[in-house]
Amino acid sequence: MFRTNAYDGSLYETEWSPWARFRVELPVDLTLPTPNYASPNPNHFDAQKPHYYQTKPLGQAGTPLSERSTSAAKDAVEQCSEPDADGRQVCFGKSTPAPKGKAPHASEKAGAAAATADVEWCTTNFESILATRFIQCDVRTVPVIIRMDGVPQAVANFMFLRMLELDGQNTFTEHLTIEPAQQIPPAFREINFVGWNHLCETSCTPQEQPVTAWKGKPWWVPGEMHSATLTTPFSWDTSLAGTDYRFKPDIQIDANILPADGKIRPFMTGYQWSLDYDGGTEDLDRIRCDTPAGDAPAGSVPGCVFVNVAPTYTFNAKAFPQAAAHAWLIQKATAKHPGSMVDQKPLYYMGDEAQNNRSRTRICPTGWAANNGDPSALVDAGDTLNCDEFAFASSYNSGGMSSTEGGINPAIPSGKTTPSGDACISMYAKKHGSMIHLFSQNGADPTFNEVCGRAAISGMHNQESMGGHFANFMKQMRIKDKDAYWLDTRMDDGGTCRYGVGGGQPVICELVAQ
Structure with missing residues (x-):
């Protein structure tokens, strides 16, 4: 509790202010919904809604590359x-x-x-x-x-x-x-x-x-x-x-x-x-x-897609809110809006496993989650802390992928030349009262000009939000290298966000899983 008594340099007030509660607020404080682990993963086909956005694979004519604008379309003729x-x-x-x-x-x-x-x-x-x-x-x-x-x-x-x-x-x-x-x-x-x-x-x-x-x-x-x-x-x-x-x-x-x-x-x-x-x-x-290559996995069959129509990958936010909330914040509050259909900022799949590992290691070096996380966010005794990076390391949007490697959003700390998670918004999940919160890291206040995020969260939430679910999405939607896709985090703030000073970014919210 505190109260104040004003002083103008020569005279104090004779009246004290009323007592008020004193609270420290971190720049990011997202209150997460209670997980429902019985919630089924969304059906990929049911999640695909028709739209009119023409989104070509990365680097093809008419597709933004490093924020390049689209080419003009030809007019219809009589x-x-x-x-x-x-x-x-x-x-x-x-x-x-x-x-x-x-x-x-x-x-x-x-x-x-x-x-x-x-x-x-x-x-x-x-x-x-x-x-x-x-x-x-x-x-x-x-x-x-x-x-x-x-x-x-x-x-x-x-x-x-x-x-x-x-x-x-x-x-x-x-x-x-x-x-x-x-x-x-x-x-x-x-x-x-x-x-x-x-x-x-x-x-x-x-x-x-x-x-x-x-x-x-x-x-x-x-x-x-x-x-x-x-x-x-x-x-x-x-x-x-x-x-x-x-x-x-x-x-x-x-x-x-x-x-x-x-x-x-x-x-x-x-x-x-x-x-x-x-x-x-x-x-x-x-x-x-x-047509599948000779070494394609068993069950692969020939097929077709509308290659310039980006499909939507949907998180199971009810079951894994820690991962969904992290992606929601980066998608909503940063200028790159990775994966947001509303902002026309698709994710582009990157299929090079070696580059995937490089990007992930740069954003999430070994031991980062253990050193910066809180075990109260874990689900059970078998759970461990993971570093969850977003945009995904398996995308050309990853902050860990340099421009010389083909990345479109490299996270370069001031005075450095190599991408690093130090240039991302850093967060961690922690139990506060009866609820899990996603907080920004102490001493690492975000500006919301960052191009990426990393969060120390439950390994179960991190892995189960993607894993086989994303692999099935890739197969069913016939995603190939540089193909565009959207991410629906299935999180919503319900109008609860309170806004910070400078940029007006939402920082304190009570999230609801859809």
Whole structure:
């Protein structure tokens, strides 16, 4: 307890202040929820939510490298026939840009629902482009235009939906749905999609379907609002072991457009899907297929992913809150925000085991956890203190990986040239009262300009939060070196954080596991 009596240099106050409690607060004090070790690990596939972020593997064109900005995307173009002798032509206009971050809802149209029955977020209700690691859905409002000397005479807006589904070891499937966005105007006599041609790179073969394969007739007259859907399988060559392929399936759609006056019947040679992308999503449908090498683990099989769609790894925060809280703080409170989808700062997997060990040793030298931790954080007598580093040593984001080694966030202490954990935020877990807290290390106050964190925590929490769970994620999401992924820590402050002076970073919080 303390009280004060002010002095101005010549005179003391005659009244003392009320007594107040005196408390020492460390710069970081996170109160952790009580662990529930019966909580199951999240299902990797259920945890993947569709999004529109195009996140390429590290170092590929359009991908940030050492905080480099992304390259500009090409603009969509109108696709028109040649004008006839009277100056009349038909065009597929540029599609409507896709709204970002809008959650689709169930379709009311039977045709689209039948094509995407198991994917409720892929509908023709409005324009959107969304993807997971295995499904990509692109929905566009595409105007069909009759022009005279360049001036629009009539417009019919269509909804085009293309869903690509990576649903097999050596196959994948395209579902194409076409339907009017509103009734066909009377200025048209008929709009008839008469031909289609699928394109794919070498070693990828589309299996073209006959006109009878359409569900719903692919032509419309004024007043009609039905849907038409065509399902097209693709196959790819899996005969060569240890091989990666890049495929970008494309489709050209031919249509006859008949004006109501019947004077001409312009023939439009192909609306081509790849010429009408919304900016910044033009490679969201890029597919990487690979075959296991000869020395691959048993059970490895050929397969495909959308390589520019980063999957999400999810912590089991209810069971292992010490590790989840550490990652939450570094992800939320530092400028690098490693693994945060909200901040568009992905983690990039680094598969070199020797580099992994170098990075870990630099951040967590032998004995650091034992010298700086507190045994009250341990789960039982068999548990030992571990140094938990974040960003992970198995990532190019690791503070222990120098820029000459390919690292993008090296932690270099002032006056040094080699990465070291001394330049990270340092913390330790400790029981305080009945709860485990994560505190900053005494004498190592963070500035929150650090690029990494290390924490002396329970070895069980550290190892079980990753271990086999992360290995399964890697296998199921077909993660390769330099692939991007997100981290969902499943921790939340619930609005409890009190903010420190200087930078306004959250330092004192009561966390809740989701």
